[in-house]
Amino acid sequence: MEKMVRLDKFLADAGKGTRSEVKKEIKKGLVLVNGRAVKSPEEKISPGTDRVLLRGEPVLPEPEFVYYLLYKPAGYVSATEDRREKTVMELVPSSRKGLFPVGRLDKDTEGLLLITNDGMLAHELLSPAKHVEKTYFVRVRGEVSETDRIRLEQGVDIGEDRLTLPAKAEIIRNFREDGKDRAVQAGEDKSRENVQQEEMAEKYTELLLTICEGKFHQVKRMMEAVGKKVVYLKRISMGPLVLPGDLKKGECRRLTEKETESLRKAVRQQK
Ligand code: URA
Numbered sequence: 652m653e654k655m656v657r658l659d660k661f662l663a664d665a666g667k668g669t670r671s672e673v674k675k676e677i678k679k680g681l682v683l684v685n686g687r688a689v690k691s692p693e694e695k696i697s698p699g700t701d702r703v704l705l706r707g708e709p710v711l712p713e714p715e716f717v718y719y720l721l722y723k724p725a726g727y728v729s730a731t732e733d734r735r736e737k738t739v740m741e742l743v744p745s746s747r748k749g750l751f752p753v754g755r756l757d758k759d760t761e762g763l764l765l766i767t768n769d770g771m772l773a774h775e776l777l778s779p780a781k782h783v784e785k786t787y788f789v790r791v792r793g794e795v796s797e798t799d800r801i802r803l804e805q806g807v808d809i810g811e812d813r814l815t816l817p818a819k820a821e822i823i824r825n826f827r828e829d830g831k832d833r834a835v836q837a838g839e840d841k842s843r844e845n846v847q848q849e850e851m852a853e854k855y856t857e858l859l860l861t862i863c864e865g866k867f868h869q870v871k872r873m874m875e876a877v878g879k880k881v882v883y884l885k886r887i888s889m890g891p892l893v894l895p896g897d898l899k900k901g902e903c904r905r906l907t908e909k910e911t912e913s914l915r916k917a918v919r920q921q922k
Pocket of ligand 1: 755756757758760867868869870871872884
């Protein structure tokens with residue numbers, strides 16, 4: 652038999668407001684259940700069979716599993732609770748119980764983080780056996796050479812039993828602290844002063860690193876293994892999910908049906 656739920660819970664779970672907000676709407680008589688105005692928030696309904704209208708608009712029952720894509724900003728920890736730090740859950744516009752972040756991004760890492768209550772899918776996405784690819788935009792201090800790049804791709808020693816699995820590393824640019832990249836500098840008329848300034852300015856490299864494991868601080872440790880310190884890190888994709896260009900830092904939205912299906916397909920296919 653279908654589980655009955657309180658009307659206020661049904662509306663809050665469907666994203667129509669907090670429990671106290673929806674209670675007010677109910678008491679005002681703005682909620683109809685099967686055509687009848689119900690004014691008591693505690694009245695129980697059958698989500699699958701009862702037709703609920705809020706201000707004339709149908710309210711569809713929440714699916715069992717929900718999926719959110721968060722653009723995590725720095726400064727939040729990837730946990731459901733923390734006594735001292737702000738958690739990513741504070742950025743999710745849902746009061747659903749059982750939601751959790753799929754894997755961890757460090758407090759200072761930004762980018763794509765999946766939040767769900769689907770334990771099975773999360774487990775598969777994180778399973779080392781599934782080899783789901785994660786791509787990071789990485790900025791490091793120093794110049795990443797072609798030799799470093801090849802080492803990152805072939806596997807480096809990060810202090811585990813084995814080298815890291817084969818990865819993809821694509822250098823975007825090498826540049827100096829003053830923001831000029833090397834191609835620009837090479838074409839400049841170089842006075843002695845310019846050359847001295849250039850030599851003193853710190854070098855940086857930006858690259859894309861795609862890995863299919865998820866060891867603790869993996870990207871930072873891989874870059875350390877080639878002698879470079881990460882100064883900025885952002886995850887831009889996870890399997891088929893890509894950080895959307897129109898999502899701002901700190902914003903969160905539900906995955907589309909298509910995105911959810913692509914994730915399921917990715918874990919079915921990856922071996
Ligand atoms: N690798 C890291 O070092 N940190 C992250 O947050 C994610 C991957």
